[in-house]
Structure formats: C-alpha cells, structure tokens
Amino acid sequence: MKKLLILALSLSASTLTLAQTVTYLGAPDTIDDNNLATPLCTTVTMPGSATVSSANFVQVDFAATHSWVGDLHITLESPTGTVIMLRDRGGVTGDSSNLDAANPISFFDTAANAIADIGANCTNTEIIGVDCPEVEFVPTEPLSTFNTEAAAGTWTLCVADGAGGDTGDLTSWSMVGDGSLPVELQTFSID
Ligand SMILES: [Ca+2]
Ligand SMILES: [Ca+2]
Ligand SMILES: [Ca+2]
Numbered sequence: 364m365k366k367l368l369i370l371a372l373s374l375s376a377s378t379l380t381l382a383q384t385v386t387y388l389g390a391p392d393t394i395d396d397n398n399l400a401t402p403l404c405t406t407v408t409m410p411g412s413a414t415v416s417s418a419n420f421v422q423v424d425f426a427a428t429h430s431w432v433g434d435l436h437i438t439l440e441s442p443t444g445t446v447i448m449l450r451d452r453g454g455v456t457g458d459s460s461n462l463d464a465a466n467p468i469s470f471f472d473t474a475a476n477a478i479a480d481i482g483a484n485c486t487n488t489e490i491i492g493v494d495c496p497e498v499e500f501v502p503t504e505p506l507s508t509f510n511t512e513a514a515a516g517t518w519t520l521c522v523a524d525g526a527g528g529d530t531g532d533l534t535s536w537s538m539v540g541d542g543s544l545p546v547e548l549q550t551f552s553i554d
Pocket of ligand 3: 524525526527529
C-alpha cells in the first residue's frame with residue numbers, strides 16, 4: 364500500500380509543469396525620444412539546453428512608463444540571432460494612451476488583441492491596464508518564429524521611440540516559459 368502511494372506521487376511530479384520567468388532586473392532606463400536608430404537594448408541569459416517550442420515559450424511581458432504608447436518600437440532577438448517585431452512603429456502614428464510601470468503588457472501568440480489596437484479604449488491621458496482592460500496582445504510577428512531554436516543563451520529586447528515630444532522609461536521585461544524551459548531570475552546588461 365505504501366509503495367503504490369509513492370509511485371503515484373512520483374508520476375504526478377514528473378508531469379507537472381510550472382510557469383517560470385526569466386526577468387530583466389535593471390533600474391529603469393530612458394528610451395531616447397524620437398530616435399528609432401538608437402534603441403535601448405537589454406539582455407537576459409537563459410541557461411540550460413531546451414529547444415524553443417510554442418508549448419514551452421509562451422509569453423513576453425513588457426513594462427514601461429510612457430505618455431504615448433504608439434511611439435514605441437519593440438523587437439526581441441534570440442540567441443541564434445533571429446529578430447522578431449513585437450510592436451512595429453514604422454511610419455505610423457500610434458495610439459496616444461499611456462503606460463505605467465505597475466501595469467505591464469503581455470505578448471503571446473494566442474492573445475485576444477492585436478498589438479496594433481493597443482490603447483484603443485483609453486484616451487490620451489488614461490493608463491493602459493487601469494482605464495482600459497486590454498493588456499494582452501498578439502505581437503506583430505509571432506513568438507513561434509523561434510520554434511526549434513536553442514533557448515539557452517542571450518535574449519535581447521530592444522525598444523525605441525519613433526516620434527518627438529512624449530517620452531518614457533523601460534522598467535522591466537520578462538520571458539515566461541513553462542516547466543520544460545530551465546529558466547530562473549537573471550541579471551541583465553545594457554548595450
Ligand atoms: Ca487611446
Ligand atoms: Ca498620452
Ligand atoms: Ca516620443
């Protein structure tokens with residue numbers, strides 16, 4: 364009876380998956396105003412030997428202060444060197460609503476909202492995640508672009524501001540995986 368109980372617990376533990384997060388832990392840093400050519404780039408280093416898949420690399424969280432979210436242009440580069448666009452400012456005038464550090468936005472491929480619609484239900488002076496509920500977005504290019512690449516190594520998130528007048532700081536960002544990615548809290552560096 365005792366042996367059967369131990370076996371059941373062991374099987375349960377081996378199939379358990381837990382959300383894990385690798386996080387940029389730096390102090391807030393200014394995103395240069397109206398300067399797409401010089402983004403603020405920060406990195407996290409992921410240990411281990413896992414391969415990225417849609418099942419285990421699920422989300423990127425991004426927190427910043429900014430008085431015009433539509434100014435922001437955000438990319439993520441894998442250890443292999445593949446770059447995807449999370450939010451493409453391009454030449455388009457973006458939404459004027461605000462971000463604050465306490466209300467991060469999330470990118471994942473199955474989110475309910477297109478990133479192009481960020482801030483659509485907040486006014487110029489309102490805060491996304493406080494005054495309008497939409498904080499989960501499908502990135503401009505899918506995170507599944509990284510599928511089959513090695514997860515271990517340096518991941519780089521770059522954020523730039525593409526229009527003058529409104530400014531802000533990057534405050535933190537995270538990559539969220541499930542238990543099959545060997546992620547843990549990491550330090551960061553600024554290029
Ligand atoms: Ca708005
Ligand atoms: Ca604003
Ligand atoms: Ca700006």
